[in-house]
Amino acid sequence: MEHFALWLAAFLTLGIVSFLYKDNPWYKLCEAIFVGLSAGYWFVVLFWDNIYGKFWVGVFPLEEFDEAGREITAEPDYWLFVGAALGILMLMRLVPNIGWISRWPLAFIVGSTAGLYLINYFSSNMMRQVQGTIVPLFGAGYDASAYAIVGNIVVAVGTFAGLVYFFFSKEHRGVFGGTAKVGVFFLMLTFGASFGYTVMSRMSLLIGRMDFLLGDWLGMIK
Amino acid sequence: MLARLPKNLPGGVSLILPFLFICFSFSPVLSQGIEAEVDTLDPAVPDSELVVAAPVTSLIASDYKYDNGEVIELSWVPSIDDQLVGGNVIGYSLYRSENDGEPTLIAELLPGVNNYTDEGLSRLSTYRYTILTLTVNHETPSTMTAPITPEREWINFDKKYLFLIALIIGGSVMFFIETARRGKKLFVRKIAGLEAVDDAVGRATEMGRPILFIPGILDMDDVQTLAGLTILGRISRIIADYDTKIFMPVSRSLVMTAGRETIKAAYQAAGRPEKYSDDMVSYVTDEQFGYVAAVDGIMVREKPATVFLLGAFFAESLILAETGNYIGAIQIAGTARPAQLPFFIAACDFTLIGEELFAASAYLSDEPKALGSLKGQDVGKALAMVIIVVGVLAITIGQAWHVDFMMSLVDTLTNIFSTK
Amino acid sequence: MSTRAKELITIAIIAVFSVVIYILKITGVMTGIEFSGTVSTIIIIAIFLALLVILIRTLRGHLVDRRTVFLFIAFSVALPLLMNISQKITVSGEVEQVYNAVIDLQPGSRVLVSFDYDPASAPELQPMAESFLRLCFMRDLKVIVMGLWPQGPQQAELAMSTILEDDEMKAKNIKYGIDYVNLGYQAGNEFVVQRMGSDFKSMFRKDYSGRAYDDLPLVKNVKNFSNIDYSFNLSAGYPGTQEWVQVAVDRYGLKMGGGNTAVQAPMMYTYLNAGQLEGLLGGMSGGAEFEYLANFTGKATKYMLSQSFAHMVVVAFIIIGNAAFFRSGREKKL
Known part of the structure; x- marks a missing residue:
């Protein structure tokens, strides 16, 4: 069984990689298996974790006992019916005449998530980041290394110029336009660094597969 | 009562107080009889061999501010015999009495510890605390704290600045939405990638090849998906007019629903509802790379003339954009995921960078809500820019020339923007 | 000979080669291949000479086929796995921060490790998981494992089974329920983290193996994040480090370090600079640096040679690509 599993995994890996040569039936087979399986x-x-695990068990808790034999069955949570009702409303679009009802739960999802995210993003990505940008650019008696000072200048100028670029209420002309260009320059530098990281990430995935093919499968790696 | 004495006392008083505490702590009245049970670990040890440590002092129990009434904070001054060198304290035992009941052990603490947060309490009960100072063969109790009940607060005033700034930005959004509703034209600067949308759709029509629209891999609860679908609305109107073929493979069932509705509405608006087909939008799989494998396959087989990648993308962005580039399609991409933007910039013809995606969506939809939100957010950005300039100048000047006023300004700004 | 025939012959050769090598492996005739230093150097020089030839051809106007690039990348990744060359590792500040955070913890401190990734990202994150868990156990810390991705807790089990094979770990006599606990997966993304902020048990009534929360000595007194001394998040996307920072760190004051795929890492530096993250391991190099600090040679260290070699080949192709670009001028599609 272990031999079969290894060969199957190798067959599928090579099949997907064969796409790099060109689209072919081997790749199509692997793609279909991957899509179907996933x-x-x-x-x-989703069924076992949400419909069964969250809703069914939440409303009709299973009888549970701890190791000492004491019953620790959870209290039923009837609020879950509200979620279930919204879920059923979502399925209403299968009935053409009342399909519009499915927009209600959709509105609930979009609205509640936007509200919850607002605080998270506003606090972590705006407030804390503005606070983190208040850094000294230079100073007598400021015992930071040249590296730290350059870093501070990049953070302060880059953040400011980036904000100017993403300011949509003013045309990018004159000094404002110039600052926006500096912003784009910083953005491109960031993207370059980010690209480098991604190359590293992709290589890691490839190394992982190569390790499998040459090591686990063929046993060539010591 | 003693435990609630203020901390900053004149020197003489602060010297006498520990002595008084030590005396009082041995008083049976204040220590509520705990010592009667746990005074000596081993009764067989003669008194002369007992290692007795002074009790902890200034034990204060206070309600934890801005919670649901479940937490009490305790602080104390460790025993004077709690020293790294020559000390004989091996730890502390913290006892809690609920509604004047029997004290129960709630924590065993290491030497040097001077605070504890007691959680999971009820706001319907009163609590008192005492600490036993432990040596190898003796336990010395502290005084009992005064009864305290944890209180529930409805408003967290630690977050007042967060609320205030959110109110300013939120208020601006409301104001601009209302202004747009009244018909006033709100200015939004030109966004480069947008002009290419019409040309790209036109190109597909001319070539008689389909358009591929990929709305990212997140669900309808992600604002990027919503922005992508708004732009899809605009694209759909053009394709409905030109009768161009569109494919929209999706990885979320809700997005499939919303995508179908968007395209259907465009065909209806163009007066060609019969040309619309549900097959234009198809669900593939929720699995990230399964979806990518399928979309790559579609790209290579169908060879779309134009590919739109508008929404939330993750590791699949480069694979999709690279395949699109390989088949020679015109690609217009947009995402607010900073990590994915480099690949779109490298592999696509036009890229809506970050918030440009939302701006484009607002610009195209011409909806008061979207435009008002965009303008309101600009107020937030302007505020951030001002704070950054003021803060950076203040801290630089303050540190370089030791200007106290500037440093206090920095402290104020840091305090306002700290969300802890 | 037709293209189809050539393709079939290539596939047949690969298949026969694989079968032969596999038979040699299972019969024990071949126990692995290792290139000596000299052979390794010759291979490296040969590859770079080939790249030089490609550069010259490109400058003369002969553009290289994209499949040639793929082939070079494949060789540059595969061959170093068989080489016996060690690589110098320089430790960055953010990796040291994670290491110091662990080292500074008192024995017995509780560490929460969230496995928010799946097998697709395992080559990058699994080595980090293994070295981090190993260091925790070496320092006698108590580890609580969970996952916001369905396959996360399985990855945790894999990591545990790998490190428990180690003799040093066996000597530690690590006991489930006392030294570590796998709470399993819970659906709900960042809302799980939010609920954990007030009550862990409300999200994890049972652990991965079905034991009741209160039956696990390690966690029965863990109410919420205030009972956690340090947290480490292994993340490959959403939900991941960003969500943990936004909810657990910024709302509940959890001390947290991150182990991210390299794709995600640049985005996390904003949180690192603002002090919201205490340390960051970015991609395989982050994992290798951490292994170096933890004095442990894991997979990240072993893979680094392939990584570096492949990077050099990529840089060479960037130069070749730019040479082609500037030679021909950029063609406009529209």
Whole structure:
């Protein structure tokens, strides 16, 4: 069984990699297996974790006992019916005449998530970041290294210029336009660094697969 | 009562107080009889061999501010015999009495510890605390704290600045939405990538090849997906007019629903509802790379003339953009995921960078809500810019020339923007 | 010979080669290949000479086929795995921060490790997971594992089984329930983290193996984040480090370090600079640096040679690509 599993994994890996040469039936087979398997996997995960694990068990808790034999069955949570009702409303779009009802739960999801995210993003990505940008650019008796000072200048100027670039209420002309260009310059530098990191990430994935093919499968790596 | 004495006392008083505490702590009245049970660990040890440590002093129990009434904070001055060198304290035992009941052990603490947060309490009960100072063969109790009940606060005033700034930005959004509703034209600067949308759709029509629209891999609760779908609305109107073919493979069922509605509405508006088909939008899989494999396959087989990648993308961005580039499609991309933007910039013809995606969506939809939100956010950005300039100048001047006023300004700004 | 015939012959050769090598492996005739220093140097020089030839051809107007690039990358990744060359590792400040945070913890401190990734990102994150857990156990810390991704807790089990094979770890006599606990996966993304802020048990009534929360000595007194001394988040996307920072760190004051895929890492530097993250391991190099600090040779260290070599080849192709670009001028599609 172990031999079969290894060969199957190698067959699928090489099949997907063969796309780099050109689209071919081997790749199509692997793609179909991957898509089918993953769709099935997610269906099972979502069913057992959400519909069964969250809703069903939440409303009708299973009888549970701890190791000492004491009952620790949870209290039923009837609020979950509200969520279930919204879920059923979502399915209403299968009935053409009342399909519009499905927009209600959609509105609930969009509205509640936006509200919850507002605080998270506002606090972590705006307030804390503005606070983190208040850094000294230079100073007598300021015992930071040249590296730290350059870093501070990059953070302060880059953040300011970046904000100017993303300011949509004013045309990018004159000094404002110039600052926006500095902002784009910083953005491109950031993207370059980010690209480098991603190359590293992709290489890591490839190394992982190569390790499998040459090591686990063929046993060539000592 | 003693435990609530102020901390900053004149020198003489602060010297006498520990002595008084030590005396009082041995008083049976104040220590509520705990010592009767746990005074000596081993009764067989003669008194002369007992290692007795002074009790902790200034034990204060206070309500934890801005919680649901479940937490009490305790602080104390460790025993004077709690020293790294020559000290004989091996730890502390913290006892809690609920509603004047029997004290129960709630924590065993290491030497040197001087505070504890007691959680999971009820706001319907009163609590008192005492600490036993432990040596190898003796336990010395402190005084009992006065009864305290944890209180629930409805408003967290630690977050007042967060609320205030959110109010300014939120208020601006409301103001601009209302202004747009009244018909006033709100100015939004030109966004480069947008002009290419019409040309790209036109190109696909001319070539008689389809358009591929990829709305990212997140669900309808992500604002980037919503922005992508708004732009899809605009694209759909053009394709409905030109009768161009569109494919929209999605990885979320809700996005499939919303995508179908968007395209259908555009076809209806163009007066060609019969040309619309549900097959234009199809669900593939929730699995990230399964989705990518399928979309790559579609790209290579269908060879779309134009590919739109507008929404939230993760590791799949480069794979999709690279394949699109390989088949020679015109690609217009947009995402607010900073990590994915480099790939779009490298592999696509036009890229809506970060918030440009939302701006483009607002610009195209011409909706008061979207435009008002964009303008309101500009107020937030202007505020951030001002604070950054003022803060950076203040801290630089303050540190370089030791200007106290500037440093206090920095402290104020830091305090306002700290969310802890 | 037709293209189809050539393709079939290539596939047949690969298949036969694989079968032969596999038979040699299972019969024990071949126990692995290792290139000596000299052979390794010859291979490296040969590859760079080939790249030089490609550069010259490009400058003469002969553009290289994209499949040639793929082939070079494949060789540059595969061959170093068989080489016996060690690489110098320089430790960055953010990696040291994670290491110091762990080292500074008192024995018995509780560390929460959230496995928010799946097998697709395992080559980058699994080595980090293994070295981090190993260091925790070496320091006698108590580890609580969980996952916001369904496959996360499985990755944690894999990491545990790998490190428990180590003799040093066996000597530690690590016991489930006392030294570590796997709370399993919980659906709900950042809302799980939010609920954990007030009550862990409300999200994890049972652990990964089905034992009741209160039956696990390590966690039965863990109410919320205030009972956690340090947290480490292994993240490959959403939900991940960003969500943990936004909820657990900024709202509940959890001390947290991150281990991210290299794709994600640049975005996390904003949180690191603002003090919201206490340390960051970015990609495989971050993992290798951490292994170096923890005095442990794990997979990240072993993979680094392939990583560096592949990077050099990528840089060479960037130069070749730019040479082609500036030679021909950029063609406008529109």
